[in-house]
Amino acid sequence: MTAETAQREKINGFEGSVAGLPLTDVIQLKGQNRFSGCICVEYRERQGMIFFRDGEIIHAEQEGRSGDLALYEIIRWPGGRFSIQPKVTTTSRTIQQSISYLLLEAHRLMDEEQAGLLSPTGSDEAAMTTVRRRMSPIAERLLQIAGVSYAVLLKRDGTTVEDESFEAEALAGRGVALAGIGNRLGSLFGLGETRSAAVHGKGSQLLLFEAKNHYISIAVKTESPLAQVEADIRTAFAARK
Structure with a gap:
């Protein structure tokens, strides 16, 4: 058509x-x-x-x-x-x-264009593809899950992997803070380091998963059931093992 x-x-x-x-x-x-x-x-x-x-x-x-x-x-x-x-x-x-x-x-590409990094005609598809690939593969897969608004892979010190956008840095900061709180609680109760965490707030929802030497910080849409999104993510992870 x-x-x-x-x-x-x-x-x-x-x-x-x-x-x-x-x-x-x-x-x-x-x-x-x-x-x-x-x-x-x-x-x-x-x-x-x-x-x-x-x-x-x-x-x-x-x-x-x-x-x-x-x-x-x-x-x-x-x-x-x-x-x-x-x-x-x-x-x-x-x-x-x-x-x-x-x-x-789309907004990221427009920002790049305004900064003079892309052709204003939009014809430079190679450059567009390069800009578009600034997310880790695991974050891209997570964005395909219903209810996920953004995701970022980060090192334990909070450094983002591949994605250098403002959204990624902000989400990574929230993820590190949540991991720190979880680790302190784990130490207090003898449970060890944080493997996963979920926070349901009035204005935002956040999921955190451990991934080898990294964390995955995931922002969930406020209207989406947090438990269902978490279950869908775990199912997607299990299917790739």
């Missing part, structure tokens, strides 16, 4: 202005609503399509590009119009990452 085909079908949907409501807000809302269908976006002479299935982005197209690079190009457009097409679907699956990961990467 291409953008031209979708236009010819003229399927009824909702239209709006990207300038009036940020496209990233629309994407997040459709993720929360477990939307299935397509968001068609137009900016000047450019056209792009973002496909959803059960609230997850599975595919994107933009003038010869497909997958996450097409999505990042669409998100960086400064304006335009979008339409919500719930009946437009696709069998293609070129995107595996979670919406949280995709939006963070």
